[in-house]
Amino acid sequence: MAVAYYGIAETEFGPMLVAGEGRRLAAIKFGVDARRMPEAVEALSRELHGTYGLVADERRVKPLIKQLNEYLAGKRTAFDVELDLSWMTPFRRRVMEECAKVPRGQVATYADLARRAGSPTAYRAVGRTMATNPVPIVVPCHRIVGSGGGLHGFGGGLDMKARLLALEGARLA
Numbered sequence: 125m126a127v128a129y130y131g132i133a134e135t136e137f138g139p140m141l142v143a144g145e146g147r148r149l150a151a152i153k154f155g156v157d158a159r160r161m162p163e164a165v166e167a168l169s170r171e172l173h174g175t176y177g178l179v180a181d182e183r184r185v186k187p188l189i190k191q192l193n194e195y196l197a198g199k200r201t202a203f204d205v206e207l208d209l210s211w212m213t214p215f216r217r218r219v220m221e222e223c224a225k226v227p228r229g230q231v232a233t234y235a236d237l238a239r240r241a242g243s244p245t246a247y248r249a250v251g252r253t254m255a256t257n258p259v260p261i262v263v264p265c266h267r268i269v270g271s272g273g274g275l276h277g278f279g280g281g282l283d284m285k286a287r288l289l290a291l292e293g294a295r296l297a
Contacts, residue, residue: 126175126208130165131182132156133189135196137284142192143168143176145184149205150176151258152192154280171258175211195261198291201228203262218242219253226267229293233271251277261288269296 128150130143141156141164142149151172156164165178182189194200209217222240226232232240234247234254241250254265255277266288270276273296278285289296 125177127179128172128176129179129181129184130168131180131185131189132158132161133192135193137196137280137287140192141165141168142185142188143178144188144205146187147204147206149188149203149207149259149262152260152262154260154284168258171256173211175208192261196291205262207259207262215241215243215246215249216253219250220257220263223254223257223265223268224263226264228264231267231269231273231289231294231296233269233273234276235271237268255279264288267292267294 127145128143129145130141133140133142138155139157141151141153141161143151151168153164153168169178188205191200191203191205195203209220212220218241219237222237234250238244238247238250243249254268257263257265260266260279266278266285275282275285275296
């Protein structure tokens with residue numbers, strides 16, 4: 125079992141748990157401060173299906189936190205991280221890979237993502253995959269919108285989704 129270290133990133137979008145090491149990113153969870161850390165780490169272990177042993181060490185995730193803060197402050201337009209999605213089902217992995225291809229400043233619909241992932245009728249499953257995205261912002265599930273162009277579901281809330289899209293210069297229908 126691989127180890128993922130974790131710490132809290134104090135960002136312009138609120139506190140977030142960041143897990144990984146160096147350039148290897150395992151997870152980002154919204155709204156996690158020191159008080160919520162124990163329950164968030166327990167939930168994260170379940171969400172990652174036990175792929176990582178989670179160990180508190182903010183120093184080991186400092187480079188990841190720095191990139192996240194730079195991105196959210198508008199000082200960085202892309203991430204230089206390594207992601208391991210091998211633990212996901214093949215369908216979820218394809219959806220995540222297709223989501224990662226949606227360019228900054230643009231949006232796609234859940235149905236678009238289902239087609240791109242090779243399962244054109246699986247837009248609800250795409251929605252579930254986006255809802256359980258372990259690395260939001262980096263795999264930009266905030267760029268996925270409803271078929272009418274409206275904002276739907278986001279772990280950080282619709283206000284954060286709108287703020288992220290505005291930060292990236294996206295125009296909504």
